[in-house]
Amino acid sequence: MxxxxxxxxxxxxxxxxxxxxxxxxxxxxxxxxxxxxxxxxxxxxxxxxxxxxxxxxxxxxxxxxxxxxxxxxxxxxxxxxxxxxxxxxxxxxxxxxxxxxxxxxxxxxxxxxxxxxxxxxxxxxxxxxxxxxxxxxxxxxxxxxxxxxxAYRRVRTLKEEYEAFDKEFPRYTQNMKALLMDADFNDPKLKVLVKDHKFVCYNKDFRVIKLREIRNVEVRRQKAKSSVTYAIDFAFGGNKNVNIQLKNRPENVRQLVDYLNEKEGTKISLPFQW
Structure with a gap:
């Protein structure tokens, strides 16, 4: 072991x-x-x-x-x-x-x-x-x-994300509750937070993203038969893209977008009406 x-x-x-x-x-x-x-x-x-x-x-x-x-x-x-x-x-x-x-x-x-x-x-x-x-x-x-x-790819990706988290946030490895308190931005409804220019999604698709390495960010609204969801897409250099699904909480999504634009220098536009 x-x-x-x-x-x-x-x-x-x-x-x-x-x-x-x-x-x-x-x-x-x-x-x-x-x-x-x-x-x-x-x-x-x-x-x-x-x-x-x-x-x-x-x-x-x-x-x-x-x-x-x-x-x-x-x-x-x-x-x-x-x-x-x-x-x-x-x-x-x-x-x-x-x-x-x-x-x-x-x-x-x-x-x-x-x-x-x-x-x-x-x-x-x-x-x-x-x-x-x-x-x-x-x-x-x-x-x-x-x-x-x-299935193998999903296990490998999850392991890589845990390793990335431990590398980027070593002081919170054994005390992750403290990260919620120390985060620069935290939304428990969307299950996302931002700390030290790093975006962490802690829903079922756990991700750690360095915001200073992204080329572009977009937020999309997705309509199904009787429901609406949102997604945030991070584009890096080359063909690397990361898609994160967000819940149908438009006000929370708006607050997240406002924070990223104001504090992290992103230029997210919202081509849809709330």
Missing amino acids: NDAGTSVAIRVLDIDSEPLTYDGKEYYLVKHEKGVTPLQAQAKDIQQLLDLKKANPNDWEPLKQENVYLNVRVTPEVTKGRRGSKTVHIPAVLIEAFTRQYRKGTLLPTEDSVPLDFLHYLTLTSFINRLLETGVTLFVFLLALVSFYS
Whole structure:
């Protein structure tokens, strides 16, 4: 497993449905393509995995054919701070508990399997959940697309956007709620914010955009049979374009456009009537 703070997508092959409780938190042993690692989560947040396991309790790797992917953040046993200080995330007693749970559970390895990784644990990651710090972990991404190729591209894009966020906002990586408070502009209805000339969309299509690198911005109104939505298009050099869908909240969209034009120097025109 990668080290502290990294977000990765894992393909779940199996799960031990019996949780291990320690210090008020629940851990489930999850088997994935790189081995077996404890996952810190509540049952309600991984109910689909538990239901799939319950339906096929005796099968070997019963979740493999379901193509279930989780976006998770990796926490190591120990992290080092400044001046040689250390923070222990997995104490010895918890390592022993992981090992006992593994030995009595259903995920024991075959000869060619990777054994238990007790030096790391996983947590589910979701941008909105990390912002609100509710402690409620959710699936960030569940592959439900027919085409494996399109599903793979979406996982890769999401991972790249998380990495871009961690790079551009390192001080908010572990405390995203603070970013809502510190943002230069924030609209919780549209789920967009601007901070330090960077546009962040935190709806289901999570994006981080450097406003000083864009060539052009346009806002469009899209009409369907009985509904209206809005979209904002960012054009970069070459053929790179990023499209973000916005809710039908015209006043909020107008405020966003006014802010971008006034504070970020964009020249967005609105070729439609409100």
